[in-house]
Amino acid sequence: MSVADNAKDPDLKGLSKTAAQLPQSGIRKFFEIASQMQNVISLGVGEPDFATPWTAREAAIYSIEKGQTTYTSNLGLIELRRELAKLIRRRYAVEYNPDGEILITTGVAQGLDLAARALLDIGDEVLIPEPCFVSYKPCVSLAGGVPVAVETNSSSNFQVATRALDDLVTPRTKAILIGHPSNPTGAVFEKETLMKIVDFACRHGLYIISDEIYDRLTYDGTHTMVAALPRAFERTITLNGFSKTYAMTGWRIGYACAPPEILNTMMKIHSYTMLSAPTPGQKAALDAVRRAEKDALAMAQEYRRRRNIIVNGCNSIGLDCALPGGSFYAFPSIRSSGLSSEQFAERLLYEEQVAVVPGGVFGLGGEGHVRMSYATDGELIKKALERMKRFVDNLSSSDVGMTAKAAR
Ligand SMILES: Cc1ncc(COP(=O)(O)O)c(C=O)c1O
CATH class of the missing domain: 3.90.1150.10 (Aspartate Aminotransferase, domain 1)
Structure with missing residues (x-):
């Protein structure tokens, strides 16, 4: 050249x-x-x-040795989806059907992208309490949406005030995107705050994207899963994953849970852009939920x-x-x-x-x-x-x- x-x-x-x-x-x-x-x-x-816990690494090695190197179902391994449904039922008493309400993603990072693309049309606004994880705003923008920052601060322990949401909501608002426990503040939204967010979402016909990747790293009291709250299930996409709880960042495995219509829309995008999450990673994740508690x-x-x-x-x-x-x-x-x-x-x-x-x-x-x-x-x-x-x-x-x- x-x-x-x-x-x-x-x-x-x-x-x-x-x-x-x-x-x-x-x-x-x-x-x-x-x-x-x-x-x-x-x-x-x-x-x-x-x-990553050894048995999970071993499960992946074993799967590679056995030549289990093809795509999985677009939704992800059914055994893994079933284990996750059981885990969520046990921990939060929420029922997700493993066959149509749970999608295995390449990390919560991809779950965020899929959620934004499934919900948003060009110009739709998403309320995002800040400070927040650095990917939230770009994911919304890349899906054609408009991120709208909702300021929180240390004097109120980074809780979201309904008044702040009311001031920012417009006819273009489509969803609210929250992460709790929070990266970067470490704050946990109190149950009362979450109930107010759900109530606000109901009043305005909004979806809730709830990134709960740190749910198992809650040190005082118990984690509240947003989808478990009254009236939340039908409008909530829960995102979670293996990176933090099981020290599995490099495996790129997460999952999204949502009612069938939302999940199916996310799955369609996933089936064109990702096909399926990495198979050895899914095998490792399956072992982690089963044996790495x-x-x-x-x-x-x-x-x-x-x-x-x-x-x-x-x-x-x-x-x-x-x-x-x-x-x-x-x-x-x-x-x-x-x-x-x-x-x-x-x-x-x-x-x-x-x-x-x-x-x-x-x-x-x-x-x-x-x-x-x-x-x-x-x-x-x-x-x-x-x-x-x-x-x-x-x-x-x-x-x-x-x-x-x-x-x-
Ligand atoms: C709040 C939050 N969400 C999502 C992610 C991305 O997680 P994953 O590795 O599952 O893509 C991170 C990673 O730091 C995070 O802190």
């Missing part, structure tokens, strides 16, 4: 405007910098530091232990941090530093080699906080906190710190 062949054709048309306008992930930027540096302790990634509980217990270390550590160095009720993130306030969340994260990375995520990347209500993942080894968390203490102490003696001190 000659150099001339590489020259750009001036008549070549532009890329999709919707795709081109998507922002770069604010998380990625930090991890690219961190990956070039030595000796970094990362509290940045939302990924378990455990390996103890492992899942042990990992959740370890996260709970680390949660206390991280929350106490943050509070003791002057970064106010509420006890997160679930997920594996702490979301301390860094306002006392006098820095923006981006400045805080950048300087902490360069000066003390600790990677955290600036809260501002998670949308409204996130600024003034950083996200710290405790899906990281406990000893490393302690070391990171020592470095953060030094960082915060040094700030106090610098100009910025003086401003911060005055503001305290």
Whole structure:
């Protein structure tokens, strides 16, 4: 190929405007910098530091050995759908028919995409409480929808106020998309908040997309499944998966549950764009639901232990941090530093080699906080906190710190 062949054709048309306008992930930027540096302790990634339970890995190895390498049903392995139906019935007393109300997806990430595409026409609006997982808004935009941010904040423990929803709803509103327990805040929506959301959805004829991927990482009290609430079932798409509970991020297995008409629409899109979720991954997931309950509980217990270390550590160095009720993130306030969340994260990375995520990347209500993942080894968390203490102490003696001190 000659150099001339590489020259750009001036008549070549532009890329999709919707795709081109998507922002770069604010998380990625930090991890690219961190990956070039030595000796970094990362509290940045939302990924378990455990390996997938051994029996699940073995089940996948076995399936590959036996040559079980074809597509599965578009809906996913029926045995897996049956196990999930049993699990949901046992935990939440909600009945989903494995044959038409459960779809195995390539992670909750794909479930979000399918839900948005199944529900939205061009210009339909989706209310999204923020701060929220970074994929929510792009998934809505890529489906032609319009994400509408609903601000929540730490003073109300990131609960959604009905008044805020009432102010933002329009005739174009089609759905509300929530994630609980929350990434990035760790907040758990109280049952009362969820009931209000359901009531609001009923009053306006809306769907609810409920991302409950952290349901098993709820530390105080029990998780409330939205679809289990009165009047919620018919309008709710529940998304869940194996990445967090069973430390299976790389296997790319999740599931969506919804009434037949909605699920069938999602399934049609899935059957054209994905065909089926990876077969060895589904075999591993099947083993995980059947045999890895103890492992899942042990990992959740370890996260709970680390949660206390991280929350106490943050509070003791002057970064106010509420006890997160679930997920594996702490979301301390860094306002006392006098820095923006981006400045805080950048300087902490360069000066003390600790990677955290600036809260501002998670949308409204996130600024003034950083996200710290405790899906990281406990000893490393302690070391990171020592470095953060030094960082915060040094700030106090610098100009910025003086401003911060005055503001305290
Ligand atoms: C709230 C939330 N939803 C969905 C996902 C994506 O999960 P999966 O690995 O199942 O695609 C994540 C991953 O970090 C998440 O935090």
